[in-house]
Amino acid sequence: xxxxxxxxxxxxxxxxxxxxxxxxxxxxxxxxxxxxxxxxxxxxxxxxxxxxxxxxxxxxxxxxxxxxxxxxxxxxxxxxxxxxxxxxxxxxxxxxxxxxxxxxxxxxxxxx
Amino acid sequence: xxxxxxxxxxxxxxxxxxxxxxxxxxxxxxxxxxxxxxxxxxxxxxxxxxxxxxxxxxxxxxxxxxxxxxxxxxxxxxxxxxxxxxxxxxxxxxxxxxxxxxxxxxxxxxxxxx
Numbered sequence: 001x002x003x004x005x006x007x008x009x010x011x012x013x014x015x016x017x018x019x020x021x022x023x024x025x026x027x028x029x030x031x032x033x034x035x036x037x038x039x040x041x042x043x044x045x046x047x048x049x050x051x052x053x054x055x056x057x058x059x060x061x062x063x064x065x066x067x068x069x070x071x072x073x074x075x076x077x078x079x080x081x082x083x084x085x086x087x088x089x090x091x092x093x094x095x096x097x098x099x100x101x102x103x104x105x106x107x108x109x110x111x112x
Numbered sequence: 113x114x115x116x117x118x119x120x121x122x123x124x125x126x127x128x129x130x131x132x133x134x135x136x137x138x139x140x141x142x143x144x145x146x147x148x149x150x151x152x153x154x155x156x157x158x159x160x161x162x163x164x165x166x167x168x169x170x171x172x173x174x175x176x177x178x179x180x181x182x183x184x185x186x187x188x189x190x191x192x193x194x195x196x197x198x199x200x201x202x203x204x205x206x207x208x209x210x211x212x213x214x215x216x217x218x219x220x221x222x223x224x225x226x
Contacts, residue, residue: 031211043114043202043217044155051212089155093211099170100157 002027004103012109021106023073023090031093038087116218124224130191137205144186150199
C-alpha cells in the first residue's frame with residue numbers, strides 16, 4: 001500500500017534556530033516528491049519538487065533532500081522565522097498518472 | 113495570492129443535500145485539481161481535469177462528480193451529503209499535465225454539513 005509518513009508530528013523551536021523534518025514513503029514506482037507549507041485554514045504553498053534523480057533542492061531558507069534508495073526525504077529550515085509557523089506536508093506521486101499520496105504533515109511552531 | 117479563486121468561501125448545508133463548489137484556475141493554466149482536507153484524514157487528492165477532460169482520479173466518492181468547462185473553470189458537485197463530508201475543499205491549477213509542474217492552490221471552500 002502506498003503510504004507517506006512524517007516525523008515529528010509536531011515541533012516547537014525558537015526563532016533563529018534550524019530544524020529538520022522527515023518524510024518516509026513506501027510509494028512505488030516513484031515519480032516525484034513535493035514539500036508544501038500550509039498555514040492554518042489556507043491553501044498549501046509549494047516549497048520544492050524533486051524527481052527521483054535529484055538529491056537536493058533549495059528554495060531560500062528551505063532545503064529538501066531525497067534518498068530514493070531508502071525512500072526518505074528531509075526538509076531543512078535554516079534560521080527559522082516566526083512566519084515559518086505552519087504545517088509542512090510531504091506529497092509523493094506514485095506514477096506518471098498524476099496521483100498524489102499525502103503525508104499527515106508536521107506542525108511547526110516558531111516561538112520568539 | 114495564488115491567482116486561483118474558489119467560491120463560495122463557506123457553505124453550510126444539511127445532510128442529504130447537494131452543493132456545487134466552483135474554481136477558476138490561474139490565467140493560462142489548463143489543469144485543475146480538486147482536493148479534500150478533513151481533520152481525521154488530512155489532504156486527499158480527488159480528481160484532475162486537463163483542458164476539459166478528466167485526467168486522473170484519486171479517492172473521489174461516487175456521490176461526488178466534477179467537470180471542467182470550455183472557459184477552464186471547474187465545478188465539484190457533492191450530492192447526498194453526509195456529516196463526514198464536512199471538510200475544506202481545495203482547488204489547484206497548473207500549466208499542463210507534467211507531474212513536475214508546480215500546483216497553485218486556491219483559498220479553499222469550507223463545507224459544513226449539519
